[in-house]
Amino acid sequence: MNYSIFETEIKVRPDDIDLNNHVHSTKYLDYLLAARYEQMRSNYKMSMDEFHKQGFNWVISSTLINYKRAVKLDDKIAVRTQIDEIGGAQSKVNFWIVLKNNEKIAADGYVLYTMISLKGGRPVRIPDEIIKKYSI
Amino acid sequence: MNYSIFETEIKVRPDDIDLNNHVHSTKYLDYLLAARYEQMRSNYKMSMDEFHKQGFNWVISSTLINYKRAVKLDDKIAVRTQIDEIGGAQSKVNFWIVLKNNEKIAADGYVLYTMISLKGGRPVRIPDEIIKKYSI
Amino acid sequence: MNYSIFETEIKVRPDDIDLNNHVHSTKYLDYLLAARYEQMRSNYKMSMDEFHKQGFNWVISSTLINYKRAVKLDDKIAVRTQIDEIGGAQSKVNFWIVLKNNEKIAADGYVLYTMISLKGGRPVRIPDEIIKKYSI
Amino acid sequence: MNYSIFETEIKVRPDDIDLNNHVHSTKYLDYLLAARYEQMRSNYKMSMDEFHKQGFNWVISSTLINYKRAVKLDDKIAVRTQIDEIGGAQSKVNFWIVLKNNEKIAADGYVLYTMISLKGGRPVRIPDEIIKKYSI
Numbered sequence: 001m002n003y004s005i006f007e008t009e010i011k012v013r014p015d016d017i018d019l020n021n022h023v024h025s026t027k028y029l030d031y032l033l034a035a036r037y038e039q040m041r042s043n044y045k046m047s048m049d050e051f052h053k054q055g056f057n058w059v060i061s062s063t064l065i066n067y068k069r070a071v072k073l074d075d076k077i078a079v080r081t082q083i084d085e086i087g088g089a090q091s092k093v094n095f096w097i098v099l100k101n102n103e104k105i106a107a108d109g110y111v112l113y114t115m116i117s118l119k120g121g122r123p124v125r126i127p128d129e130i131i132k133k134y135s136i
Numbered sequence: 137m138n139y140s141i142f143e144t145e146i147k148v149r150p151d152d153i154d155l156n157n158h159v160h161s162t163k164y165l166d167y168l169l170a171a172r173y174e175q176m177r178s179n180y181k182m183s184m185d186e187f188h189k190q191g192f193n194w195v196i197s198s199t200l201i202n203y204k205r206a207v208k209l210d211d212k213i214a215v216r217t218q219i220d221e222i223g224g225a226q227s228k229v230n231f232w233i234v235l236k237n238n239e240k241i242a243a244d245g246y247v248l249y250t251m252i253s254l255k256g257g258r259p260v261r262i263p264d265e266i267i268k269k270y271s272i
Numbered sequence: 273m274n275y276s277i278f279e280t281e282i283k284v285r286p287d288d289i290d291l292n293n294h295v296h297s298t299k300y301l302d303y304l305l306a307a308r309y310e311q312m313r314s315n316y317k318m319s320m321d322e323f324h325k326q327g328f329n330w331v332i333s334s335t336l337i338n339y340k341r342a343v344k345l346d347d348k349i350a351v352r353t354q355i356d357e358i359g360g361a362q363s364k365v366n367f368w369i370v371l372k373n374n375e376k377i378a379a380d381g382y383v384l385y386t387m388i389s390l391k392g393g394r395p396v397r398i399p400d401e402i403i404k405k406y407s408i
Numbered sequence: 409m410n411y412s413i414f415e416t417e418i419k420v421r422p423d424d425i426d427l428n429n430h431v432h433s434t435k436y437l438d439y440l441l442a443a444r445y446e447q448m449r450s451n452y453k454m455s456m457d458e459f460h461k462q463g464f465n466w467v468i469s470s471t472l473i474n475y476k477r478a479v480k481l482d483d484k485i486a487v488r489t490q491i492d493e494i495g496g497a498q499s500k501v502n503f504w505i506v507l508k509n510n511e512k513i514a515a516d517g518y519v520l521y522t523m524i525s526l527k528g529g530r531p532v533r534i535p536d537e538i539i540k541k542y543s544i
Binding site for chain 4: 020025026027029030033057059060061062063064065066067109
Binding site for chain 3: 422423425426427429432434481
């Protein structure tokens with residue numbers, strides 16, 4: 001199956017910039033998480049809040065980031081994401097951080113999310129209804 | 137009354153440094169909060185966790201910071217704090233961020249804390265027993 | 273003189289949220305700095321970059337923040353700023369962080385900026401031409 | 409060749425904690441960078457500052473992090489690192505974030521560093537003398 005690609009613009013903040021005058025390397029993952037948080041509500045129509053209400057939470061099991069180009073304070077950027085696989089208790093999401101003025105890739109990678117129960121903190125099989133909502 | 141001055145060493149991290157090659161101005165308050173968190177347990181013998189267990193929480197009502205000297209990544213620094221006043225629902229804590237190699241002040245200021253109930257979130261009169269513990 | 277009030281919307285990010293489930297108290301100053309950075313370019317028509325090109329930099333000499341209401345991840349907020357005084361080497365800027373859905377103030381305060389020379393790092397008298405640009 | 413494993417203790421700060429009451433997932437990489445920065449000076453006897461003086465800089469080309477256990481504010485943790493490979497313009501460094509009270513792994517992964525010239529920003533072949541210093 002080919003899942004949709006969603007895009008969210010992120011505004012670089014002065015506190016994201018490090019001593020090399022670029023966005024600090026650990027902020028890329030924060031951008032991805034911010035974009036994904038918004039896409040859950042706007043694109044998949046099931047927000048993080050709704051997961052919490054149903055007794056679930058998402059945690060990150062692993063992440064890979066490839067850094068390709070520096071991002072500066074005045075750059076306009078967007079985060080694109082696409083589900084690669086979803087099933088069992090996990091969802092693998094590919095992402096690209098894009099420089100909007102030239103469409104070049106600043107970074108790419110993936111995040112492997114695991115759904116857990118809010119109570120016990122244990123991995124939980126993603127219900128079919130949720131998989132359906134996210135299979136767009 | 138003259139309250140004790142307590143000191144906690146803080147290690148500057150690379151992610152605290154900003155585009156001016158100094159510790160970012162918003163990190164000073166993080167250093168103060170980290171120092172205070174530790175001093176609550178080590179010096180006052182009543183940790184934040186213990187406050188939570190008794191149904192209380194501390195929030196910041198206001199803070200003033202005077203920046204006097206830049207702090208660099210390799211600088212050794214410490215945060216000194218001293219209660220200025222404690223009573224009602226509030227505690228005013230003065231602080232100094234000190235460069236350890238020359239004892240010069242990098243920043244000073246105060247934080248005004250308010251004790252609230254964990255449940256309702258409303259300000260709560262600090263119990264005498266706690267005031268006693270903190271009046272050292 | 274009555275200086276203009278400028279407003280910049282800020283998007284709360286998941287990494288701004290702390291263990292109390294609110295925007296962390298040290299992020300308010302980051303929001304103010306982000307708003308001010310943008311207003312320098314968009315409203316005053318003299319960006320931080322332009323200051324650097326002319327051999328100047330702005331540093332924070334002191335800041336006061338009054339916390340009035342918690343900000344949550346889904347809140348829409350804006351930062352309003354207004355110059356209180358500008359002259360000598362300094363500019364005092366008042367600010368308000370506003371919850372957009374009810375226009376209530378989440379925090380207010382001021383930042384006292386000092387203009388320094390990029391080279392020596394010493395305070396510099398703000399040139400009349402710059403004061404004029406900022407006296408709107 | 410078997411490279412040495414070096415360990416650096418990291419103090420968790422309140423501002424590292426997120427809405428799940430754990431160290432935020434993007435902070436692990438900050439801990440790794442802080443540990444590595446210190447080990448460059450203390451263990452390899454060639455600090456980041458020394459690299460800069462010789463006209464070099466290190467940037468991150470990619471990073472993989474596997475999250476295994478949550479880290480809490482009161483946990484004592486250390487970052488262990490070990491060079492996996494060094495040669496050409498790159499150095500791959502494996503790392504483990506360890507909970508000190510039970511020696512369990514909170515996270516592991518690697519960082520692939522690339523050495524660049526400070527001037528042009530281009531990858532640079534790591535000089536033999538540096539490889540020797542780091543081959544311990």
